[in-house]
Amino acid sequence: MPRKQSAADAPLRLDNQICFAVYSAAHAFNRVYKPLLDRLGLTYPQYLVMLVLWERDDVPVKTIGEKLFLDSGTLTPLLKRLEAAHLVKRTRSSEDERQVLIALTPQGHALKDKARAVPQSILAASDCSVSELVAMKDEIVALRDRLNAVIGE
Amino acid sequence: MPRKQSAADAPLRLDNQICFAVYSAAHAFNRVYKPLLDRLGLTYPQYLVMLVLWERDDVPVKTIGEKLFLDSGTLTPLLKRLEAAHLVKRTRSSEDERQVLIALTPQGHALKDKARAVPQSILAASDCSVSELVAMKDEIVALRDRLNAVIGE
DNA sequence: TCACATTTAATTGTTCGCAATTGAATGTGC
């Protein structure tokens, strides 16, 4: 005979939900990143876009979206703000007029050097060895990919 | 002499960032939850608030915020939407007029039964044993708590 | 008691995140 808070409720308990763990960890990361990224004049999603562009430049919006799992509804205004900050340039492709290519400006390239300090600070804040973090990251990525596989039916 | 994409850039590479793993996993979870929660008429953050309330009712906004790491700027409008959906009632405390107490309505209580199907579906989607998920969850929570400790200086 | 700090929600403004729609460009089948 179950009382309130019985074992049957365990799956609904907040502390038992991996999803909430991930959700709240993402916010915690965001709060740690905030003061670091303020110095670069970037928000966290903007920083992610810059990470993509620092790896490869002159790519359509679609490509950025595939890497970050974001769509044009998110990226279009974000990229316009990066353009207003003179970090990227948006130009419609001449080969395929449907595409908008995103290229770094000299300032956008230059920001990469300043950004190198960020991962170090995050590593320090996580108070964890690199190998532990890599192992966790690989597990989380594997989980994410299984979840994304379910979405595509 | 480093070329482009040298080893010095490794920390800035998107795929090496645990933070992006967490960020993208959170979004993947959200997308899996979406169709399940649509049946309950809830968004994911609203679902989290309901989880808190199903554990304990009649609590001030502050308490909910502490459990979910959210502030009143997020919760006040969210709770107003839950009230508009007749799932909670907001009443100012008579003992301390600064506080607004959040109580479940009968419909709010009743929704708990429908919600029991959700964690099962998520478990299936994650395609992972319970023990593996619990282990990951504990690691992620530990990381989150270390990050949050840094924020409080 | 009365000035003062603290606590608590609410509000405002900016930025994400996504669903749904629009509209232009491109590709395809017949």
Next chain:
DNA sequence: GCACATTCAATTGCGAACAATTAAATGTGA
């Protein structure tokens, strides 16, 4: 060559998320 579907970015609308501010209630010290 032409109707048709597909692709891609942009737009609109809604719901978070948070910083900063406001305002009311409460607690505290002299």
